[in-house]
Amino acid sequence: MHIEVSCDSGMLSVANERGGCMTFSELIAVYLFLGGAAAGAYVVQATLDICNGVAQRKGRSDYRAPEFLCESTYRRVRRIVYGASLAIIAAGVVCLIADLGRPEAFYYLLIYPTGSLVSIGALALSLLCASLVASFCDATFTMGQCARRALRVIKVMGIPVAVVVMAYTGMLLKSVVAVKLWQSMWLPALFVASALSCGCAIVLLGMCACEDRRATRRWEAGLLRADMVVIVLEVVAAVFLLGDIAGASGLSAVWSILAGAQSLLFWVGFVGCALLLPLAVEGAVNITRSRTTVAATASVSTLVLVGGLCLRLVMVAAGVQPVV
Incomplete structure (x- = not known):
């Protein structure tokens, strides 16, 4: 089978001799970031x-004791996180529709689903939006017990859907078989780890918006530890991904990322902002058991989000140039 890859005006087109074609614009990197970040959050x-x-039903107070996180603060954090995630995923859907070129294309993907990754992704995005709406309503409005239970069931069901969305953002690129750069299974793994780290960052930013710092410090400490673990997993996935690229596509692909046109975004944007700086700050906080300020937490969280976007920009841009 003959496969042709062409690049014109920032568009990546992959076509085969059967006439099939998949086109990616610059919006795809933004969509991959927004979808992954919202799903991670x-x-x-x-x-x-x-x-x-679970802790409440067991009569424990480990997760929401009054001296650490009161009900009003807890609901405020949930409203901010779910509301922000809903806005982020909506922006991601807009980017996807714009990338498809026809607004009705997204509608047809839902009405007439197929086994394609694009159709699965569109369905997963729609289900995640529904779960976010249910979770936001549960955190915002006062409802009866039956309604709250129904919303909580929807929330639980939304977790595996969100995991599908996180993995889909990497599998979408991997499905383009003409681009060897995207064929490693470590690419979806890296995107999932990055999405979880971005999710921790969004939740931490939601806690920064609360006035009562005493009420959120315990949760922040736990999230910082969890983010450290996820960042280490990102490092492992990135190393194995570069190794796979070097083995399958040649050193030229690795060179374009590490020292070529994408090196600045990779080293400063991804490695610096998403890995090294957050890992150094979070490690220092956990080793010294010191308390972070709002500015420090917000800065680290913002760096993680910037790094997550840079990662997608690097991987998409590096794939625009065909690897031979």
Whole structure:
């Protein structure tokens, strides 16, 4: 089978002799970031909610003791995180629709689903939006017990959907078989780890918006430790990904990322902002058991988000140039 890869005006087109074609614009990197970040934030916050509910049913106060996180502060964090995630995923859907070129294309993907990754991704995005709406309503409005239970069931069901969205953002690139740069299974793994780290960052930013710092410090400490673990997993996935690229595509592909046109975004944007600086700050906080300020927490969280976007920009841009 003959495969042709062409690049015109920032567009990546992959076509075969059967006439099939997949085109990626610059918006795809933004969509991959927004979809992954929103899904990661949902997984992190929904998991915290479930742990809190389990602790309450067992009569424990580990997760929401009054002296650490009162009900009003807890609801405020949930409203901010779920509301922000809903806005982020909506922006990601807009980017996806714009990249498809026809607004009705997204509608047809839902009405007439197929086994393609694009169709699966569109369905997963729609289900995640529904789960975010349910979670936001649960955190915002006062409802009856039956309604709250129904919303919580939807929230739990949304966690595996969010995991699918995180993995899909990497599998979408991997499905383009003409680009050897994207064929490693470590690419989806790296995107999932990055999405979880971005999710921790969004939740931490939501806590920074709360006035009562005493109420959020314990949760922040736990999230910083969790983010450290996820960042280490990112480092492992990135190393293995570069190794796979070097083995399958040649050193030229690795060179373009490490020392070529994408090196600045990779080293400063991804390695510096998403890995080294957050890992250094979070490690220092956990080793010294010191308390972080709002500015420090917000800065680290923002760096993680910037690094997550830079990672997608690097991988998409590096794939625009065909690797031979």
